[in-house]
Amino acid sequence: MKFLNGGWMVKDGFDVRYAANVYEADVSDGSLTLYSPFGSPIHHPGQTLDGGLLTIEVSSPRPDVITTRLINHRGGPDRRPAFILDECDAQVDISEDDEAWVFTSGRLSLYIAKGEAMDFSYRYDGKEIAHSGPRAKGLVDDPDGLLHVCEQLDLGVGEKIYGLGERFTNFVKNGQSVDIWNEDGGTGTEQAYKNIPFYLSNKRYGLFVDTPGRVEFEIGSEKVSRVQFSVPGEELKYSVIGGADLKAILNTYTDLTGKPPLVPDWSYGLWLSTSFTTDYDEATVMSFVDGMAERNIPLSVFHFDCRWMKELEWCNFTWDERKFPDPEGMLAKLHERGLKVCVWINPYIGQKSPLFAEGASKGYFITNTDGSVWQWDKWQAGMAIVDFTNPEAVSWYQGKLRHLMDQGVDCFKTDFGERIPTEGVRYHDNSDPELMHNYYTQLYNQAVYDLVAEVRGKDEAIVFARSATAGGQQFPVHWGGDCSSNYASMAESLRAGLSFGMSGFGYWSHDIAGFEDKASPDLYKRWTQFGLLSSHSRYHGSTEYKVPWLYGDEAVEVTREFTELKLRLIPYLRTVAQEAHTTGVPMMRAMVLEFPDDPSCEDIDTQYMLGGDLLVAPVFSPDGVARFYVPQSEDGGLWRNALTGKTYEAGWHTEAFDYHTLPVLVRPGTRPIEG
Known part of the structure; x- marks a missing residue:
């Protein structure tokens, strides 16, 4: 959030109050609580009247992690959802001398200066890695009267910031304004499907803002020598993570938010999709599978995109009998050919779906505040959204998928999960809709992943997900969304995947040859090379089939060669995946x-x-x-x-x-x- 008007003034309609210094401190139970007046330091009792006081709580959830919580008014209700973090006894040490309080966790220490100015210095093995100085911690009232809590860390000479999720903008985030807010915007804009409030600095620290709600980052784009981040509401909670190098920081961050699990070996092979709005039936599917076999191109997974279900009824979780009169028989044929089967799903139920009345009557959908079902016509006519805060709705949804797995489906492409309303809606567990917007994908992907693990076994569990938030690395694999069929989009996809890996996610894929438009034979072959040298590899498109023979004889040869190369790499990839699983370092x-x-x-x-x-x-x-x-x-x-x-x-x-x-x-x- 930008609120400054140059270096000295504030934009019209904004009001800013900065924490001045530390007036007093309390130590108890491994935590340090500081009290800071706004504006000016307190020098006499009269200054304690009619002024606010920022409460600053310092604690540690794990060694080498120091968490700071900035609180204005703490009397509001607890807001949920919240990230589920794996905390442990960090064995902190708190000391003070005439100049500073020192809070130490593992090899990371926070020096908090005494005196007339606010000064927080984070030091790993005695070397400063991050710093927050004067006019950094504060409250901002925006023109709509909404309160925000903000913090700023110095952005040093030569310092570069990475991560913040799967971002299609420049890989180095300096100079960018980044909103942590999941959107379905394709791969060609600043919007992102997978927004993660965590970044890495080449000064060898990580910064995690502990809220599933909106976080606004200004990385040298408000004050050019600072990284600024802010959240709406009465408090801001963030953690600085120290480490010997960037890999060590990722390891600690994923210790806190969850490690990527291992995925089955077959998932590393080639996935072939029907594409999105193409017209296909069982004969089409078998012709693709047989065509790959006839050309000696090894295939591991066949994916049915949305039109395996009847149009206008997404999702009904029922095979369109006009195209697939015997789904069990067809899936058996695919399994006989050594293939796994993936089908497309999302968490939305169109009004024409037979499941709409059932879900509405049982209270399984997000509702308006008056108790009626929330609906709109974007994507599907009269669409409702499954409420995964309701355990009965989760079981109901999983039951539909369980039937598909009984038929022979092996895994699911969990599409969407970003278009989640925030105004005038209510959840079963009364979760805050603003916090649920980003967090919804976590509940959605977990419900599907957990079912696959239950039915097929943990070693076989996998989804193919588009949206994510912090901790979503526990439910792999993720792919890069709707890219265009050109070199610029191929490059933006790679930038996004690298940023995603710097955000704690171990695996990543993308639509080979682009999702939108028709790829040229040249692009098809070049993207095939890239796709089959990614952690996971899938041909997928929108209106065009992506079988290689449609792009020429040489495309067939290139697909065969690089698929065979990928298969020879599997022993190596298995080792690399084990590293991702144990350390959080991406493949x-x-x-x-x-x-x-x-x-x-x-x-x-x-x-x-x-x-x-x-x-x-x-x-x-x-x-x-x-x-x-x-x-x-x-x-x-x-x-x-x-x-x-x-x-x-x-x-x-x-x-x-x-x-x-x-x-x-x-x-x-x-x-x-x-x-």
Whole structure:
């Protein structure tokens, strides 16, 4: 939220009160409570009248994590939902001397200055990693009379900020204004499906704002030398996380918010979709499956998108009998071919669906405040939204999916979950609608993931999800949403995936060749290379089928070659996934995450590490030219292209590649590819 008018004034309609200094402090039960007057320090008793006091609570949920809670008025009701965090005994130490209070958790300490000015210094192993100075902590009244609590941390020279979810804007977030608010906006805008109130700094700290509601970040875009973040309401709770490097910080953050689980090996293979609004039936499906087999292209998963159900009835969770008269028989045929089956679902029930009357009568939908069902006509006519705060609604919804799994469905694409209303609505458990907007996806994906784990077993559990919030990494896999069929969108998809990985998520996919429009044969082949060197790989589109033979004979060859390469990588990917599961470090890694001490890696968003041993640089140009960077290896050895055998020294390289090759470089001294 921007409220300043230059360096000294405030915009019309805004009122800002900053915490001045620490007037008094209390220590109890491993926490430190500070009291700070607004405006000016208190020097005589008369200044204690008619003024506010910011209460600042400092605590630690885990070692190397220091949590600060800024409170204006604490007398309001508890607001839910809230993130479920895994807290433990952090064994904190609190001390003070003439100059400061010192709060220590693990190797992270917070120095809080005494005296005339507010000064918070976060130090890891004695080195300052983050700092909040004067005119940083405060209250802001906006022109609508809504109160916000804000905080600012210094943005140092050369400091760069990463993460904040799956963002399609520049990979380095400096200069951006970011709203943590889930939206269904495609991949070409500042909106995002997966907004995560967590960022990483190359100064080696992480910042997590502990609210599922709206958080507004100004990363050097309000005050250019500060990161500002604010939330509406009476309090702001945030945690600074220290670590020896960015990987260590991700490990601690995912200790707190949840680790990504392992996923089944078959999920790493090629997924083929019917696409979105294409016209298909059982014959179409089998022709695609047989066509892949006839061309010796290994296929792992077949996905049925929305039109497996009758139009205008999404969702009814019933096969359209006009197209699929014998779904059990068809699914059995697919299983006989060694395939897993995924079907598209969402949490919305159109009024024409036979399930609408059932869900409405039993109170399973989000309601208006008068108790009537909340509905609108966007997406589906008269659409209602399942209320996952109601345990009976969860069981009802899971029951519909359980029947599909009994028929032979193996997993679900959990689409949507972002268009969640906030005004004039009520939840079964009286959750705050503003907080539920982002959090809804957590309950939705958990309900589906838990069912798959129950029916197929934990080792087989997987969803294919579009929306997420903090902690959503516990319900993989996620894909990148509605991208266009051009190189710019391919690049923005990669930027988003790298940001997503910097936000605690271990796995990520995208629509190979783009969702919107028709891909050119050139783009299809280049995106195929990129897609099959991602953690998960799926062909999917909107109005166009994405089977490779529609894009030429060479597209068939490229698909076959890179699918076979992906399958040879599975033993390596399994090891990389185990690392993601135990440490929170993603499978697809931004270069700065793997090489934090190499300044050249800080801005790179057109290549990535697939695990620690494979460097991948997709080709983003029809001329086939790639410009890529090779880091210095520890032993000075040469990187080797796994496809051509060519070796590379450290530094920047520019080279042209045909459709059967691209920079896939093996780190010196490693062997990630079998065969």
